[in-house]
Amino acid sequence: MGEALIAAAAALAAGGAVYVAAAARVIKQYERGVVFRLGRLLGAPRPPGFTMVVPFVDRIRKVNMQIVTMPVPAQEGITRDNVTVRVDAVVYFKVVDPAGAVVQVEDYRFAVSQMAQTSLRSIIGKSDLDDLLSNREKLNQGLELMIDSPAVEWGVTIDRVEIKDVSLPDTMKRSMARQAEADRERRARIINADAELQASKKLAEAAHQMAEAPSALQLRLLQTVMAVAAEKNSTLVLPIPVELLRFLERGQSEEETTAGRRSRPDRTTPVEEPPDSATPAELPDSSASAAPPELSDPPGSAAALPPHRTPDAPPVAPHFPPVTPDNPTPTE
Numbered sequence: 123m124g125e126a127l128i129a130a131a132a133a134l135a136a137g138g139a140v141y142v143a144a145a146a147r148v149i150k151q152y153e154r155g156v157v158f159r160l161g162r163l164l165g166a167p168r169p170p171g172f173t174m175v176v177p178f179v180d181r182i183r184k185v186n187m188q189i190v191t192m193p194v195p196a197q198e199g200i201t202r203d204n205v206t207v208r209v210d211a212v213v214y215f216k217v218v219d220p221a222g223a224v225v226q227v228e229d230y231r232f233a234v235s236q237m238a239q240t241s242l243r244s245i246i247g248k249s250d251l252d253d254l255l256s257n258r259e260k261l262n263q264g265l266e267l268m269i270d271s272p273a274v275e276w277g278v279t280i281d282r283v284e285i286k287d288v289s290l291p292d293t294m295k296r297s298m299a300r301q302a303e304a305d306r307e308r309r310a311r312i313i314n315a316d317a318e319l320q321a322s323k324k325l326a327e328a329a330h331q332m333a334e335a336p337s338a339l340q341l342r343l344l345q346t347v348m349a350v351a352a353e354k355n356s357t358l359v360l361p362i363p364v365e366l367l368r369f370l371e372r373g374q375s376e377e378e379t380t381a382g383r384r385s386r387p388d389r390t391t392p393v394e395e396p397p398d399s400a401t402p403a404e405l406p407d408s409s410a411s412a413a414p415p416e417l418s419d420p421p422g423s424a425a426a427l428p429p430h431r432t433p434d435a436p437p438v439a440p441h442f443p444p445v446t447p448d449n450p451t452p453t454e
Contacts, residue, residue, distance in 0.1 A: 144177035153184045154220040167220045185220035194238045199246035208289035214281040222277025241268035
């Protein structure tokens with residue numbers, strides 16, 4: 123009898139141990155336990171720690187309460203300004219209602235992923251390229267609101283959404299690079315022109331100052347010579363001031379004016395004719411060297427004068443008849 127009792131107690135203890143092993147559950151700190159008894163939700167979720175369920179009657183499902191990081195696959199779309207882009211993002215969410223996450227949706231992770239992809243495509247179509255590249259904070263907030271609206275009913279809250287990368291076509295990248303290069307070149311030219319304007323103003327002020335004090339120009343010239351000589355060059359370049367050149371030019375013009383006044387003849391002084399300007403009557407003639415000083419004109423010579431000759435015309439050389447045996451020369 124005693125042996126039967128001992129065997130029954132041992133069997134009961136073994137059965138109790140098996141029951142405890144089948145009913146015992148351990149829930150971690152970052153988890154919550156949702157218990158279903160015969161397919162129906164049983165009360166509130168079980169807190170972390172040791173808990174017991176009815177074996178073969180209750181079924182417990184553990185739900186992770188940590189923040190989940192879910193990458194959103196890259197979505198290709200066309201922006202509002204008709205540019206084809208490829209955008210990928212990442213979603214951070216967590217479960218706030220374990221019972222709702224298990225009961226309301228079949229797989230809350232898959233549901234959040236699909237909703238994130240759909241919302242990302244919608245954001246791409248409503249945004250411009252410049253917004254995707256430079257105004258991502260606003261797009262992130264809009265994307266978060268679009269995903270969080272249906273996720274609240276599933277017991278899931280969206281912590282944050284970030285757009286990771288925006289891929290552009292190669293042609294668009296080259297166009298943007300040329301635009302950026304042109305903009306930088308424009309800014310460089312504006313800065314250079316502004317520098318030239320400021321330098322010209324300072325140089326004009328320096329020129330006025332040197333005009334008031336001419337010795338400043340000479341001092342500046344000496345400083346330039348010293349700066350060039352400090353480089354230990356074999357060739358020394360000595361600049362000539364423009365004022366010195368103007369002074370030499372004025373001196374040369376004054377000398378030319380004085381020389382011109384000296385070489386100009388006086389109108390009141392009689393001008394002696396050079397010997398080469400003698401009239402034909404005064405030219406020496408070898409044939410007339412032996413002629414007497416006074417010769418009478420042959421008869422009829424007055425009638426031989428041209429009609430256009432006037433009495434005050436210059437004298438001409440006398441006309442001698444040809445030498446013949448009947449008309450000997452006057453020397454004969």
